[in-house]
Amino acid sequence: MSVKLHCFGESGNSYKAALALELAGVAWEPVFVDFFGGQARTPEWRDVNPMGEAPVLVDGDFRLSQSGAIQQWVTDRTGKLGGAPEDRYEVLRWVLWDNHKLSSQAGMTRFLMNFLPAEKRPQPVIGFMQGRLKATYEVLDAHLQGRDWIVGGGVTNADVSCCAYLFYPEPFGFARADWGNIDRWLGNVESLPGWKHPYDLMPGRPSDRA
Numbered sequence: 001m002s003v004k005l006h007c008f009g010e011s012g013n014s015y016k017a018a019l020a021l022e023l024a025g026v027a028w029e030p031v032f033v034d035f036f037g038g039q040a041r042t043p044e045w046r047d048v049n050p051m052g053e054a055p056v057l058v059d060g061d062f063r064l065s066q067s068g069a070i071q072q073w074v075t076d077r078t079g080k081l082g083g084a085p086e087d088r089y090e091v092l093r094w095v096l097w098d099n100h101k102l103s104s105q106a107g108m109t110r111f112l113m114n115f116l117p118a119e120k121r122p123q124p125v126i127g128f129m130q131g132r133l134k135a136t137y138e139v140l141d142a143h144l145q146g147r148d149w150i151v152g153g154g155v156t157n158a159d160v161s162c163c164a165y166l167f168y169p170e171p172f173g174f175a176r177a178d179w180g181n182i183d184r185w186l187g188n189v190e191s192l193p194g195w196k197h198p199y200d201l202m203p204g205r206p207s208d209r210a
Contacts, residue, residue, distance in 0.1 A: 094158035
């Protein structure tokens with residue numbers, strides 16, 4: 001029986017979990033969450049995840065939410081994406097940094113700029129968030145100077161976590177061409193066997209609602 005991942009294509013956090021499963025070679029299948037149709041706000045969804053979010057991984061009777069926890073589950077199950085034993089805490093440090101500094105801000109900014117009606121988009125908030133994101137890109141770009149991967153000599157959960165939102169095409173203040181080291185690193189991720197764009201890996205994309 002394959003693992004099920006409740007997810008949707010527009011979700012960068014779902015993408016982290018889906019990409020980790022894919023790169024590690026875990027047999028899995030997506031279960032579409034109609035987030036924009038309000039599914040995640042229903043009482044039924046609270047039975048799936050009391051936190052009211054996606055993704056959610058289901059493996060038989062085992063259930064787990066939060067992308068970073070799911071990524072660690074993938075590593076514990078497969079031995080992949082964890083890096084060398086001595087890099088364990090460095091990988092964790094970057095996953096936590098991404099969750100706090102990169103994905104949380106990129107996700108909110110992308111939502112405000114693309115998924116709210118135009119008349120409801122708070123331009124001062126968007127401008128403030130883009131300034132914070134620029135500082136975050138500077139940290140990541142500087143760290144990647146002379147490195148192929150964020151930690152160690154191969155892909156880890158640090159890369160899977162930090163790359164997720166940067167592959168989305170909707171504008172939110174990030175352009176790969178402006179960040180040479182990030183651009184090169186994203187190319188390394190794209191070249192991995194099993195890599196897929198989020199809209200190819202999971203069901204759900206903005207054009208479905210057009």
